[in-house]
Amino acid sequence: MAEASDLSWRATEILTCQMCLKEFKNAKMLPCVHSFCLDCLQGHCKDKAPGDDVACPVCQKEFRIPDTELEALPHNFFIQNLIDARDDINRLQQELRSALDSETSLQKQLEQNQAKEKQRNYRMRKAKSDAKKKEKQMRVKLKLASETERDLRRQVTELQQQQLQQVAGAHERTQEKTVKSFNKTAGHSKPGTFPSMLC
Numbered sequence: 001m002a003e004a005s006d007l008s009w010r011a012t013e014i015l016t017c018q019m020c021l022k023e024f025k026n027a028k029m030l031p032c033v034h035s036f037c038l039d040c041l042q043g044h045c046k047d048k049a050p051g052d053d054v055a056c057p058v059c060q061k062e063f064r065i066p067d068t069e070l071e072a073l074p075h076n077f078f079i080q081n082l083i084d085a086r087d088d089i090n091r092l093q094q095e096l097r098s099a100l101d102s103e104t105s106l107q108k109q110l111e112q113n114q115a116k117e118k119q120r121n122y123r124m125r126k127a128k129s130d131a132k133k134k135e136k137q138m139r140v141k142l143k144l145a146s147e148t149e150r151d152l153r154r155q156v157t158e159l160q161q162q163q164l165q166q167v168a169g170a171h172e173r174t175q176e177k178t179v180k181s182f183n184k185t186a187g188h189s190k191p192g193t194f195p196s197m198l199c
Helices: 002-014 038-044 077-188
Strands: 027-029 035-037 053-055 062-064
Touching (some): 002 077, 027 038
């Protein structure tokens, strides 16, 4: 990590103009190999004319202003290539971060969907289990209800039979009393007459 930080600092130092302390813009290289922005050199040589000797702002080694002005100084393609490479790296890093963010977002969404699916499956299994339990309970209740109904029918039948027996017994006793009363009445009546109760 420290090496990467040192490398980044070194790259920034290489790409920084020693006059404006900003990143090179249209870097021009002097014969002493020091490079500066074209605008910085033009400001440095504003009182000079083509053919005049000017000292390098860093090493003080003199160089001659070209007859066609400072634009004729060689362009530092090495620095420009470094800037372009740095920009490409930054762009690729940004694309990589964006891709990683998208991947992270998709992974998170996938995990959420999996969690929802798991929860939905759990609810479905629980619903099936609850339905089976309720079905079992209903079967037990239906069985108990059926048994209860049979017991009630049996009790009703037995009660009806008991009532019929009681009615038959009462009717039989009533007939016996009637016969006895008739016989008793018949025994005290005059010949040729009928008891009034037979009328």
